[in-house]
Amino acid sequence: MAGQRLLMKGTEAIAEAAIRAGCHHFFGYPITPQTEIPEYMSVRLPPLGGTYLQAESEVAAINMLYGAGGAGVRVMTSSSSPGVALMSEGFSYLVGAEVPAVIVNIMRGGPGLGNIAPAQGDYLEMTRGFGHGDMHAIVLAPSTVQEAVDVMGLAFDLADEYRNPVVVIGDGLLGQMMEPVSFPDTEPKVFDKPWATTGKAKSRPRNITNSLYLDADQLEAHVRDLDVKFQRMDVEQRAECWMTDDHPEIVIVAYGTMARIAKTAIRQLRAKGLSVGLYRPITAWPFPSRALEPLVEPTRAFLTVEMSLGQLVQDIRAQVGRRRPVSFYGRAGGVVPTVEEIISQVELLHASLAAA
Amino acid sequence: MFGLKQDWQLDEKARHFVLEDYEGAAPRWCSGCGDNAVLSAVQRLARDLQLVPEKTVTVAGIGCSSRFPHYMKTYGFHGLHGRALPVASGVRARRPDLDIFVATGDGDCCAIGTAHWIHAIRYNMKMVVMLLDNNVYGLTKKQTSPTSRRSFTSNTHPQGSLLSPLNPLSVTLGITNASFVAQTVDWNPAHVYETLKAAHAHPGLAFVRILQRCPHFMDGHFQDIQDDPSKILLMTHDKGIPIDPSLKRLFKNQVVHDPSDLDAARRYADTQDAVPIGLFYRNEHAERYDLDTARGIDMTPQQRMKAVDAELDRFLV
Ligand SMILES: Cc1ncc(C[n+]2csc(CCOP(=O)(O)OP(=O)(O)O)c2C)c(N)n1
Ligand code: SF4
Numbered sequence: 233m234a235g236q237r238l239l240m241k242g243t244e245a246i247a248e249a250a251i252r253a254g255c256h257h258f259f260g261y262p263i264t265p266q267t268e269i270p271e272y273m274s275v276r277l278p279p280l281g282g283t284y285l286q287a288e289s290e291v292a293a294i295n296m297l298y299g300a301g302g303a304g305v306r307v308m309t310s311s312s313s314p315g316v317a318l319m320s321e322g323f324s325y326l327v328g329a330e331v332p333a334v335i336v337n338i339m340r341g342g343p344g345l346g347n348i349a350p351a352q353g354d355y356l357e358m359t360r361g362f363g364h365g366d367m368h369a370i371v372l373a374p375s376t377v378q379e380a381v382d383v384m385g386l387a388f389d390l391a392d393e394y395r396n397p398v399v400v401i402g403d404g405l406l407g408q409m410m411e412p413v414s415f416p417d418t419e420p421k422v423f424d425k426p427w428a429t430t431g432k433a434k435s436r437p438r439n440i441t442n443s444l445y446l447d448a449d450q451l452e453a454h455v456r457d458l459d460v461k462f463q464r465m466d467v468e469q470r471a472e473c474w475m476t477d478d479h480p481e482i483v484i485v486a487y488g489t490m491a492r493i494a495k496t497a498i499r500q501l502r503a504k505g506l507s508v509g510l511y512r513p514i515t516a517w518p519f520p521s522r523a524l525e526p527l528v529e530p531t532r533a534f535l536t537v538e539m540s541l542g543q544l545v546q547d548i549r550a551q552v553g554r555r556r557p558v559s560f561y562g563r564a565g566g567v568v569p570t571v572e573e574i575i576s577q578v579e580l581l582h583a584s585l586a587a588a
Numbered sequence: 589m590f591g592l593k594q595d596w597q598l599d600e601k602a603r604h605f606v607l608e609d610y611e612g613a614a615p616r617w618c619s620g621c622g623d624n625a626v627l628s629a630v631q632r633l634a635r636d637l638q639l640v641p642e643k644t645v646t647v648a649g650i651g652c653s654s655r656f657p658h659y660m661k662t663y664g665f666h667g668l669h670g671r672a673l674p675v676a677s678g679v680r681a682r683r684p685d686l687d688i689f690v691a692t693g694d695g696d697c698c699a700i701g702t703a704h705w706i707h708a709i710r711y712n713m714k715m716v717v718m719l720l721d722n723n724v725y726g727l728t729k730k731q732t733s734p735t736s737r738r739s740f741t742s743n744t745h746p747q748g749s750l751l752s753p754l755n756p757l758s759v760t761l762g763i764t765n766a767s768f769v770a771q772t773v774d775w776n777p778a779h780v781y782e783t784l785k786a787a788h789a790h791p792g793l794a795f796v797r798i799l800q801r802c803p804h805f806m807d808g809h810f811q812d813i814q815d816d817p818s819k820i821l822l823m824t825h826d827k828g829i830p831i832d833p834s835l836k837r838l839f840k841n842q843v844v845h846d847p848s849d850l851d852a853a854r855r856y857a858d859t860q861d862a863v864p865i866g867l868f869y870r871n872e873h874a875e876r877y878d879l880d881t882a883r884g885i886d887m888t889p890q891q892r893m894k895a896v897d898a899e900l901d902r903f904l905v
Contacts, residue, residue, distance in 0.1 A: 261700070262728040262744065271731075271743045278747060286732060286744045289670065289700035314669070345650060345668070 235417050242377045243268035243407040246310070246336060246400070247276070249384035254420030255306040255334065256282030259296035261289055261315060264348040265404040266338035269310040290315040294322030294335075301331040302441035304428025306388055306420075310336035312404075313354050314345065323397060324363025327458070328443025330427070332391035334384070336400045338407040341566035349566020350404030352488060355543035358399055359517040366455050368462040371399045371516040373487045375472075377411035383514070385416060390468060392423040394461055401516060403539060405489040405568065471520035475502070476509035479530035481585065482578055485548050485558075486537045487513045490569070494537055497574035506582055519547045528555055532585050535577060537569055538562040609641055610634045612661040622774030622800035623653050623720055629780040630660065630689060630718075633788065644687045647676040649696035652727045653720035653800065656691035670700030673708035673717070680713040681881035687788070688715035694735040695725045698756055709763040712792045713878035716784060719756055719795065720774075722802035723809065730805040757857035757868060760795050761850070767874035768794035769853065770829065770867045774801055775814055779865060782829050786867065792874055799863070813863050817841070823856065823866030831866075839865075 240248065247269045250258075258273040270286065277284040283300070287293040293309045301307045311319065316337040326333055339354045341347040361367040370390050374380040380402060387398040432438045445451035472491075475498060476483060486494040491512040501508045511527055511534075513520050533556060536545035545560045552558050561577045563569045610631040617623045634644060644662035648654035649672035657664025663686075667675040672692045680688055697705050697719050708717070724742065725731040731744040735756065739748035760769050768790045772783040780798065787794030801810055813819040822839035824831050828847050836842070841862055845852060853868035887895075 262725060262731045264728055267728055267731070267743070274744045275746050288702060288734065345666070 235414055237412045237414050239410055239412050240377065241268060241408065241410050242380055242402065243338065244272045245377045245411075245413050246380050246384055246402075246407075247272035249381040249415065250308050250334065250388070251276055251280070251282075252415050252420070253306070253385040253388040254422075255308045255388055256280050257300050257305050257307045258283065258309065259285045259287050259293040259300070259307070260309045260311065261287050261293050263290075263312045263315040265340060265350075265407050266310050266312050266336070268407070269336065269338075290318040291322065294319035294326075297333045297335075298322055298326055298329070298331060298441075301326065301333040302329065302429050304425040304430050306332075306334075306392075308334045308336070308388075310338065312338045312340045312348075313342050313351070314340075316354065317357070320357075320363045323369070324365050324367055325443050326397045327363060327367040327369060328365065328454075329441050330395040330458075331397070331441060332388075332395055333397040334387045334391055334400065335397060336402070339401060339403050341564070347566045348404065350406075350489065350539060350568060351564065351566055352401075352403055352490065352539040352543070353541075353564065354401065355516060355538070355540060356546070358401055359519070359547075362399065366459065368465070368517060369397050369399055370394070370465055370468055370518070371401060372470075373401050373514060373516045374406065375488055375491045375512060375514075377406070377409060378413045379514070380406060381413050381415060385420070389421050392421070392425075394465060395427070396461065396465075401488070403489050404566075409489075466518050468515055469518050469520040469522055470514035471523035472510070472512040472514060473523055473527065474498075474510040474512065476511065476527055478507070478509075480507040480509035481532045482506070482508045482535060482581055483511050483527055483531045483533075484508060484535050484537055484574070484578070485511050485513075485544065487516065487544060488539075490537055490539055493569065493571055494574055497571045497578070500571065501575055501578055506578060508578055513544070516544070519551075521551050524548070524551055528552055531556055533581055534558040535581055536560050536562075537574055537577070539568055540564055603640075605635055605638055605641065607631055607635050608661075610639075610661050612657075612659045612664070615659045616655065617652060618802075618804045620801065620803040621652070622722065622798070622802070623656070625774045625777055626691075626718060626720060626780060626798055626800065627656065627659055629777055629784055633781060633784050634660075634662070637785075637788065639687050643685060644689070645679060646689045646691060647679060647715075648672050648691040649693070649701060650727065651693035651696045651725070652802075653691050653693040653722075654696060654727075656689075660689075670696055671704060672696060673701060673704045676715050676717075677708055677711055677713050677877075680715055680878045682885065684714075684878060684882045684885070690715055690717045692717065692719055693726070694719065694721045694723060694733045694756070695731075698734040698754055698759075705759075706763050709760055709793060709795065710765045711877035712765050712767050712874050713876065713881075714791060715793055716787045717793060717795045718784070719797045720800040721756065721797055722800045722806060723753070724802055724805050726802050726805060755857065756797050758854065760797075761854050761857050761869060765874050766795070766869065767792040767871045768867075769797075769857075769869045770794070771797045771799070771863075771865050773799045773810070773813070773820070773863070773865060775810075776835070776865075778832050778835060779829070782831070783865075783867075786829050790870065791872055792876055819862055821856070821859065821862035821864040823864055823868070825867070827870070828867040
């Protein structure tokens with residue numbers, strides 16, 4: 233199996249990658265378009281001696297994660313936008329109590345019930361500290377099924393390393409597409425978890441999983457400690473710069489499935505003689521500023537393309553500032569910008585640069 | 589003049605509503621889905637009671653059954669998964685003049701909405717709550733529901749569900765201040781109709797569990813009780829659901845149950861030998877939260893402003 237190529241659907245590959253990363257405990261509630269993840273877990277986990285539990289709601293699921301994660305095991309849940317939103321309170325407690333866990337959000341059209349079509353409208357919700365209080369969490373945004381597999385392993389390691397939940401975001405297209413993938417053949421990393429509530433040895437004080445600090449000074453000290461940790465996470469920045477070595481005139485910014493569509497557009501634009509490249513965040517948080525910075529000077533203009541009405545573009549504008557124009561093209565409600573739409577946006581931008 | 593009001597022509601004409609006045613979008617449920625039968629019962633009831641369409645609202649959560657509001661040509665509220673009851677309570681809290689029908693599913697009400705279910709029953713605001721119980725999650729394509737039978741194989745329990753089903757009737761009858769609890773089956777239109785009619789007449793929250801067929805994912809699930817009427821226990825009483833003589837002939841297995849007897853109601857709700865249908869419990873004098881929340885509804889804006897000012901006066905320096 234390991235090392236071999238398998239043809240799998242995104243959702244199923246995500247589930248399998250989690251299992252291979254040593255996560256044998258899944259708690260979740262059905263919601264389209266990601267129900268294949270819990271369904272896959274329900275088949276795979278019981279024979280492994282793991283736990284698959286269909287909770288009565290997403291609120292229950294995140295708190296089951298809190299409990300099992302607090303007991304020191306690798307835990308995961310998955311949901312889609314409205315269901316993930318219900319998890320934000322519990323998520324904040326996981327951060328406050330420093331309990332590792334992985335949460336997958338296969339985003340769908342919103343707001344409200346919206347629809348079940350692919351979308352990227354939860355970017356800001358996920359990246360601005362998904363939960364109340366001063367908090368952050370690493371957010372990974374894979375763009376292919378193989379990359380989804382790779383980031384799942386990474387997500388569990390990062391969660392354990394930083395003792396902080398990690399979010400993986402995808403859109404419905406990533407979840408539904410079938411692609412050949414291979415799984416890593418390495419054993420999952422094992423982390424020492426002396427903080428876990430696993431039964432107390434006489435030699436140590438008892439562990440209490442907690443996020444309550446009534447005393448303001450104590451809470452501030454705790455939040456400052458967490459903040460030091462969030463700053464340390466900055467080293468986890470990951471991004472892909474594609475076709476940017478020749479300093480293209482225009483750089484398209486996109487993540488997830490949107491970036492794949494952008495790549496197709498870029499190939500066609502290059503065939504027409506336009507000079508275009510791609511900057512693709514893989515960590516939506518921490519925002520991969522270090523990879524973007526060297527692109528700013530040589531690029532004449534940026535075009536951010538999203539399945540939303542403008543969320544990632546806010547991070548790009550914050551960094552690029554007035555140095556270069558950053559334009560935006562997005563579709564919402566489950567409508568996906570097409571290759572043709574991107575091409576015509578780039579051609580317009582190119583024309584306006586030529587005229588300037 | 590001659591006994592006629594000057595503006596007599598502005599008087600609302602007497603309106604008469606026919607079935608079409610309650611028929612909204614064409615239902616997109618599967619053919620043979622029990623939801624269709626319940627919808628038509630509600631539409632007939634609305635017509636027979638001449639409910640004013642603009643004074644009627646259908647509230648739902650999310651699920652197949654929760655598409656109900658789209659199919660009624662009344663006001664509708666397609667809310668959040670699990671939250672139909674708080675939404676309906678919000679409507680009721682300030683609009684005592686509306687007729688409220690709530691459509692909810694077994695996942696919607698008995699899984700994600702459980703906390704709301706318990707409190708809505710306790711609030712006892714006047715509304716008809718129809719729990720369309722197909723023992724499965726239909727909309728999300730066959731996952732286990734809390735009311736699924738034990739060992740039921742679904743997409744989330746391929747080895748069979750592990751627990752015995754939750755009984756929505758026993759739960760509801762166990763909640764403090766429950767005031768109307770009944771059960772019916774979608775395949776008996778006459779009983780559905782009479783049950784909903786009694787529910788609508790009840791001054792409080794009327795909880796009606798309707799066993800609902802889902803031919804798409806649960807083909808033949810209720811076939812045994814459909815084929816063999818003796819598997820149904822018809823609860824009768826002159827204070828219960830009025831029973832047509834033909835029903836009495838069909839359901840030979842009958843018991844006289846006084847719906848004011850809560851202990852007996854709970855015993856019948858727990859019956860394993862047969863599926864009881866009819867009225868388990870009714871208390872027309874239970875406390876009602878909506879009587880309190882609607883207080884002051886007829887205050888004028890001037891009266892309200894005065895009350896606001898009176899409160900602020902306390903902070904005068
Ligand atoms: C917060 C949230 N979680 C999950 C869902 C997905 N979802 C929609 S309906 C449903 C269950 C439907 O089952 P049920 O209430 O029994 O109604 P049925 O479709 O069988 O009529 C689920 C899980 C959602 N819409 N919102
Ligand atoms: S899936 Fe089942 S519950 Fe949903 S419409 Fe079809 S028959 Fe009805």
